[in-house]
Amino acid sequence: MLFYHVYIYGGLSPVHYCGISHCKEIVDLLLNVKNLNLDQKSPLGITALDYSLLDGSIMNFDKIFAKTNKPLRELNCNGNCYLSCAIQLKYYDFVKHLIEDLHFDPNEKGDLETSTFPLSQAIMMRYYEMIVYLINLPNINFQIYRKIKLNNVIDSIPLVFETIMTKDKTIYELLLNTKHIDLAARDSFNNTCLHFMMKTYPDYYNFNTFALIFDNYGYDVNSQDSNGDTLLHLAATVNNGHLMKQLMNLIIQSSKAVDVSIKNKKGQTIIETIIDNYLLIRNKNSFNPNILIELTDSLSELTLGNIAMLIGFFPKIFIPEKLQNTDILLWAIKNNNVEAVIALLKLGFDLNTIFSDGVPFFIDRSVVSYAAENKNDKILRALLSTRLVFPFNDDDYGNYPIHYAVRKKEYSTCLRLLIIFPGVDLNVQNKRKNTPLIEAIECRNINGVEILLSTKKVDVNIANIDGETAIFVAVRKRCKDCIQLLLKSKKINFNNLTKKGENLLHYAVNTGDTNIIEMILKIKYIDVNLMSNVGTPLYYAIRCMNIDIVNFLLEKIPNIDVNYVCKIFK
Template sequence: MYIMEHGYDEDVSLNQFLIFLCKHYENSFYEAIQNEWLICIPREGSFSKNIYSELDINDHILKPRADSNLNFDTLSGHQVSINNKTIKCNVENKTRTVNILFIETCYTEDGLSYKIICIDGPLTSSSTVEDIIVIKSVRDCSIFLYSKNNKVLLKDLRFMIDTFLVSNDFSNMHIDEKKKKINILYKKCFKRACDYFKHRGNFFRDNIKLVIEYYILNKLYTTLITDVNIYVANEDAMLNKLIQNYSNVQLDLEVDKDTEVVIPSARCELSKLNIHKSIIGKYKCLKDTFLMLSNGNEHFSVDNLLNALVNLILHCKISNWNAQIHFMKHFTMSGIKEYDDNFYLTCLEAAIEHIKTYNFKIELYINSNDSKFNNLYNLIRNGDYQKIKELLNYVKSQKSNLMCHPLCECDSCMKQIQMQPIVCVNFKDDQGLTPLHIAAFYGNPLVIELLLKYESDINALDNFMRTPVHYAALRGHQNALLFLLHNKAIMSGDNEGNTPLHLCCLNSHEACVKALLYFMEFSDLNFDINVQNNQGNTSLHLCFKWGYSNIVEILLEHKGDPTLCNRRGQTCLDCAHNLKMINMFSALKKNSIECVRKRSVEVINLQRVIDKILTAITDGDIRLAQYYLKIEDENHCTNECMFVNSANIKGYTPLHIAAMYGQNSILNMLIKHGADINAETNSDKFTPLHLAVQNFMHKSIIILLSTKKCDINKQDSSGSSALHYACSNGCNVDIIVLLLKNGGDLGVINNMFTSALDILNKNSELRYISKLKIFSSF
C-alpha cells in the first residue's frame, strides 16, 4: 500500500462503495479487472448517500487513453487526469480536483489482482460530508476540539468530566481504581462523540478516540501523575541515585561522531517528556527524539541507539523516569498507537534497564602530556601505596641532590629544579587536577595521607573550582572525606556554588551526609547547612527534587530550613515531584506553609524591584533610580537605604551596574548611602572595581579607589585581580598606573599561575612600560 502525505488509512474491504460495486455491479467490476482499469474508491463516509446508481459506479471506473499513461476517461464519459497527489475530473466544463489518499493493490477470492485509488471524495460531486480529519499531534487535537463546529461536543465533554469529578471521591482512590473509573469515563465520552458525529468511517472514529483521550488526560493529568509518582517513588529514587552518580563522570559509552553532533538537540527534545500531559504528546516527543538521533546517519544501529539514549537519560534532569513510563504504558485508553510507538517506549525502557544493571566503568580522565604524571595517576588509581611512596621518595632525593641545601631557593637551584622532568605532587593537568584530586576521587585514605605528607595542597582548585574534598563527596568515599576534613580541608563552593554537602546530597550518599554533618557539629568549623548554590538551591532542594527521603530527614534533624527559596522563588517543597515526600513531612508543611508563601511572594516582589533599579541605573536615569531606591536627596548622606545592596539572581548590585556602565553620579550617590564597595557577583565573583576596569571606566575607578575601602587586589573566581584585566583588556596605561599608585600588586597570581606582570611582559607593544620609573617603585 502506498500512503500519501495526508496520512489517511482505512480497510478498503469494509468500504461501502466497494462492497456495493462488487455486489450489485459484478459485471462492471470484473470487466475492470480483466482490462486492468483503475477503480476509484471514495473514502468511507465521504458520500452523502448509501445507495449508489450505475452512473455513480461508472463515474469511478477509469479507462486509460491510448495517447497517455496519465489521462483517462470514466465509463460515464468524463475526462480524468492523474498526478501523484490528485485526480482532476472535467464535469460540465468545470474541473473538480480530489486528493489521492492512497493507492492499493487488492485481490478477489479467485486470486485476481486489481488496483484501487482511495480518494478524498466522489469525482463528480462536491457534496461530501466533512473534510478529512487526521490526528497526529497535540496541536491537531487542540485545533479539532476548539473549532467552532465542535463547540457543542466540547461543552458536553466538560460537563461529563466535571460531573465525574464531583460524583467520585477521586482524590482518595487507589491508582488502579482510578484507572478503571477513567476508562469508564472515556467510554462514555467516546459514545457521546460518536452520537455527535453520525455515519462516520473507522478511520474517523479512531481519530476521535485520540481526541477524547487527549482531552481527558489533559484535565486529569496532574492528579494521575502525582499518584504514579507516589506509586513508583522508591524505584525512581534508586534510579536517580544511579543517574546522578554516572552523570558527573565520564563513562565508557561509545557514541559515533554523527550521533554525537545531534545529542544536545535530542536532549532538549527528550527533556520535554514530562511537560506533555497526553499520551499522544509523549509519544510524539519520543518519536522526535529518535528522528534527531538517526537523521542522516546511514550507519545508525540499535547499539548506537542504546548508547545515545543512555547518554540522554543521564543528562536530561528528569527525576521521574519510571513514573513517565508507567503513565505511558497504563493510561493509553484509546488503544490507538502507530507501529513505531511501542518500539520507542521499549527502547527507552531498555536504556533505563541498562543503566540499572550494567556495571559502568567509572574513570577520572586525565589530560596531560607528562608521562611521569600519568604514571603517578595510574599508581593512585590502582591504590599501589608502596610504589607511590617509592616514587615520591625518589623525587625527594633527586630534588635534594640538585639543591645547595633542601630549602634553598637561589636562582641556580630553582633553574635546576625546573629543568628536571620529575613529577611533583602539586602538578596539575589541563583540567587543573592534582594527584590529591585523583586520590580523593578513588577514595584511598592511605594514599591521601601519603600525598599530604609530601606537601600536597589539600585545597588545590581544579578548573571547576573543586578541591579534593569535593571529589571525595562526589563519589561518596566516607573515609577519604573525613580524613580530608580532619586535615583542615575547606568546605567551599565550586564554580556552580555547590559545596561538598550539596554533592553528597545530589548523589544520595547518605553515609557521607551523616559523617559530614556530625563532623561539623563536633568540630570548631562554622558551616551553614543551608548554604545556597548559584541557583539558590540548598541541599534540601536537591534531596526533595530527586526523592531522597532518608537524607531529607537527616537534614531536617540538623536544622535544614525548608522555607528558603531558590532563585526561582521555589522552596524545597515546590521542587518535589513525589507528593509522598511532602506528606511525610506534613507537620513541617503545616507549620511553615504560611511562612513559605510569604517568603516566596517577598522574593518575587523584591526581584522585580531590583530589576527596575538596575534598568534605571543602566539607562542613567538617576531620578528613577532614586525613586526605586527610596532615596529622597542624592546629596544628603543617610543610613543605608533599603535596596542599595540588594542583588539580582546573578549577584549584581546597583553599584556593580553603575561601575560597569560608568554612571558616575549614581555611583557617588550609592557610595554615600552605604553601598558595599567590595560586593561580589555569584559565579564570577566580580567586584565593582573588576567591572569598571574591564569596561575602561576611568572616572568610575577613581571614585571607587577614593573611598579608601576598595580591596584593590581582590581576586575573582578565576583568581584574577583588577590589574590582570587592566593589563590584558587593551592594556590601558592610565588605568594600570592608577591601580599601581593605589596599592595594586603586579605579582598576584591567578588560577592559571599567571601574574599581571606576566601578561604585561607578553605584550610586545607595551613591554617597555615595565622598565619605566613609575614601575620601579612598585
C-alpha cells in the first residue's frame, strides 16, 4: 500500500481539490457543484475523500464524508480502511475523530489483502500512543488474525505473535499485561507464540519475553507444533545456546514435567535432534546441500553445548556411544556448566585426551587446562577428584594447566588446587621456557606470584628462552610489587645475565622509571658499568635520549664510567 505526502497534481479534476485545498470557500464552492462525482479517481486511483485523509484535513474530510451516501464498510482508501490509513500516517487526532465522532468501527479489517486490523497496524508500526488509545476502547477485539508471508509460506498469525514481532519490550509488556490477549492462540501451523519465537530469529528476543509469557500462560512444556517439535526440540537446533540454557532453567524451576522422550514427526527425541545436527556438522562431506541449514563453527559449538546442557539437567538421559567423546565435556568446562561436567564425569568420559583438531575452537589443550583457564574451581575440583586425569599434560605450545591457572589476576583457588595436587611440577616450562612464576609475572598476577613464592618449591633463577629470570621479567613489566616480592627471596641470583649480556640495571634503565632504577641500585654487587652486547646501562639511557635518566644515573652512581659506554665504539 502506498501513500503520498507530495501529490502529483497533473490529471486531477476539480473534485480532487476538495480534499487538498486549504481554502474553506473553494471547498464549499466545489462541493455545491451539481452532479459532482465524489467517486471519481485520480490517475493514482485516489478519490477526493482519500486526498483529504492523506492531507490530514479533518475539515475537508468531514465535508466530503457528509456528501457520501455509501455505507462505512464500503469506504476505503485505495483498498485500505480509513482508520488503518490514518494510523499509518500517524494522524492521532484524525483516528480519534473517525472513531468517536464519525463512528468508524475500530475492528474493521484494514488491508483487505492481508486482513490487517487497525490495532495490528498500530502494533506493526510500534505506534505506542495509538496502541494505548485502541486497547482502551470498550469494544476493541483482541482475537484477530493477520496474514503474513514467512519463508514463502502464508501464515495466519494471532495478535500475540504480532506483539512479539515488535521486539519492543515496552509494547509487549503493555499488551501482554492487558490480560485480553490469548497467549495460547496458535497460527495456521499449530505454533504457539513460544514456538513462533524459537523459529523466527530467536537471537533478537529477550529472555524476559519468554518468561513473561511462560509465567502468565502456565505453558505446557511438552506442547508440539505441526511438525511434532516441542520447545526443546526447537531450542536444541537454533543458534542460541544461551537461550536454551535459560529456557531449561525456567522449565526446571517451574517444576513442570519435561518429557525428554517425546518424538517429533521425524521420529527424533530432543537429544536425537541435537545429535542429528551435530553429526551433520562433523561429517560435512556427506552433508546434503539441499537441507537449508547454514553450516558454521558456531552451530557446531552450540550443538555440543545443547547436549551438555541436556545431560546437566537430565543426568539419566541416554547418550549414544558414538558421542562418548570429550568434545561435549570440553564445551561444558569452557562454559562453566558444573552440572553437565559432573554428569559427564559419572558417564566415564575420557579425560586424558589432548585435542588438536576436531571441533574448531578446542585446540591443543587438556580438559584440566580448560578448567584452569576458565577459573572455575568447582569444575577443576571435580576433575581432579577423579584421579584419572594428568594435570601435567601440556598443550601444543608447551603450556600446562598450571600455566593457565596463574594467568588470571586476583583469582587463586584453581592455582591452589593444582599446587597441592600430587605430581604437579611448579617449575615446569613451556616452549618459551616460561615457568608458572614467570607466566604469573608476565600477567602481572601479584597474588599468583605470592602464592607460588610461599610454597618454597619455586626456583626463582630459572631463565626463559631470552635468558630472563623472574626478576628480569618483573622489571621489564614494570611490576614494582613483583620486584619487591622477589627482592625478599634469599635464593635469588642477582648476577644472572640475559642472552644479550644484560643485567638488571640495563632492564631498569629501559623502563624509564627512576623508582625501579633506585630499587635495583640498592642490590649489592650490581655492576653499574657492565658492558652488554650493545653497551652499558648509561649508554642505554643515552641511546633512548632520556635526559632525566642520564642525569639520574650520573647523580646516583659516583663511580659510573662515562668514557666507555658503547661496545661498538670501544
